[in-house]
Amino acid sequence: MTSRQFRTDENAAFERPRRRTRPRTKDRPSYSEAEVGVVITVDRGRFRVLLGGHETTATKARQLGRTGVIVGDRVRIVGDTSGEEGTLGRIVEVEERTTVLRRTADDDDPYERPIVANADQLVIVTALADPPPRTGMIDRILVAGFDAGLDPLLCLTKADLAGPEELLAQYEPLGVLVQTVQPGADLTELRAALAGRTSVFVGHSGVGKSTLVNALIPDAHRGIGAVNEVTGRGRHTSSSAIALRLPPVAGSDARGAEDGGWVIDTPGVRSFGLSHVTRESIIAAFPDLQAQTAGCSRGCTHETGVPECGLDAAVARGELSRARLESFRRMIDAGQ
Numbered sequence: 001m002t003s004r005q006f007r008t009d010e011n012a013a014f015e016r017p018r019r020r021t022r023p024r025t026k027d028r029p030s031y032s033e034a035e036v037g038v039v040i041t042v043d044r045g046r047f048r049v050l051l052g053g054h055e056t057t058a059t060k061a062r063q064l065g066r067t068g069v070i071v072g073d074r075v076r077i078v079g080d081t082s083g084e085e086g087t088l089g090r091i092v093e094v095e096e097r098t099t100v101l102r103r104t105a106d107d108d109d110p111y112e113r114p115i116v117a118n119a120d121q122l123v124i125v126t127a128l129a130d131p132p133p134r135t136g137m138i139d140r141i142l143v144a145g146f147d148a149g150l151d152p153l154l155c156l157t158k159a160d161l162a163g164p165e166e167l168l169a170q171y172e173p174l175g176v177l178v179q180t181v182q183p184g185a186d187l188t189e190l191r192a193a194l195a196g197r198t199s200v201f202v203g204h205s206g207v208g209k210s211t212l213v214n215a216l217i218p219d220a221h222r223g224i225g226a227v228n229e230v231t232g233r234g235r236h237t238s239s240s241a242i243a244l245r246l247p248p249v250a251g252s253d254a255r256g257a258e259d260g261g262w263v264i265d266t267p268g269v270r271s272f273g274l275s276h277v278t279r280e281s282i283i284a285a286f287p288d289l290q291a292q293t294a295g296c297s298r299g300c301t302h303e304t305g306v307p308e309c310g311l312d313a314a315v316a317r318g319e320l321s322r323a324r325l326e327s328f329r330r331m332i333d334a335g336q
């Protein structure tokens with residue numbers, strides 16, 4: 001571990017025009033030479049990183065300072081990346097994130113916590129009974145997902161205990177894809193919705209999220225308290241998310257198989273704070289509704305009962321469905 005490996009990007013750029021007299025890897029051990037991996041879990045300052053076909057453990061290099069490294073991050077890693085027991089690589093760079101899902105512990109908490117990077121779909125796991133569905137919580141998670149630019153998918157579990165009709169009526173008008181599962185359910189459709197994507201699974205504890213993840217990924221062993229292979233220190237911390245690869249699904253490519261995608265499982269939550277989300281960012285997630293706000297009075301909050309809201313006018317003209325407006329207003333309320 002020489003300081004050569006800690007050169008800044010500026011140094012690397014400065015050296016770029018130099019004629020190479022030695023093999024590139026020896027000549028420039030800069031970050032662009034470092035291997036790129038994906039952070040699959042975080043445990044007490046140790047990062048488990050998937051590099052090509054193998055996993056390795058790494059710490060954050062000192063020069064990253066307070067830069068956060070979270071599950072889903074694509075990172076450049078130097079040092080011993082063999083993944084062999086007792087080895088430790090160093091994360092020297094975090095690539096720019098395409099998306100960040102954030103959450104605050106509650107609405108008064110000023111500290112927003114980025115929880116997952118680079119996902120493209122948010123799967124809200126909700127039980128139809130036991131525990132009963134809480135639409136307030138679904139709305140809040142939807143708001144966070146729209147704010148982060150993730151496509152929502154509402155996954156209703158325990159369909160053996162209650163029917164999904166009421167929730168379907170509330171969420172389909174928002175354009176939210178809904179999947180229903182129960183023990184022994186055929187997961188083909190859900191697998192197709194997950195294929196080729198990185199999906200964050202979020203839900204209240206007890207909804208059956210671990211059961212679902214285990215059904216999708218038979219070797220995931222979620223909730224069994226697997227011993228951490230790296231530290232040997234007992235079970236994975238339940239405060240961190242973990243990225244798990246889905247098995248390939250039948251597809252139409254030459255090999256007849258398609259990337260099954262990734263599940264990023266997050267610990268069960270009791271609440272979903274939104275202090276970081278503004279009303280504007282909720283509205284921005286619904287371009288068709290936003291277009292109808294042209295006739296609103298200045299500073300209109302679009303809430304139920306406010307005078308001269310263009311959204312009410314759009315419903316009156318038949319240009320917007322009442323169900324969709326009501327669903328949208330619940331989200332606006334949830335975001336406040």
Ligand SMILES: Nc1nc2c(ncn2[C@@H]2O[C@H](COP(=O)(O)OP(=O)(O)OP(=O)(O)O)[C@@H](O)[C@H]2O)c(=O)[nH]1
Nearest residue numbers: 157158159181182183205206207208209210211268
């Ligand atoms: N009837 C019924 N029970 C289910 C179903 N899915 C899960 N359960 C049960 O619900 C309970 C909670 O399931 P888990 O998978 O541990 O729930 P979880 O969402 O992972 O909960 P946390 O670990 O607290 O986050 C268990 O007793 C499961 O057996 C289902 O589809 N139908």
Ligand SMILES: [Zn+2]
Nearest residue numbers: 296300302309
């Ligand atoms: Zn309005």
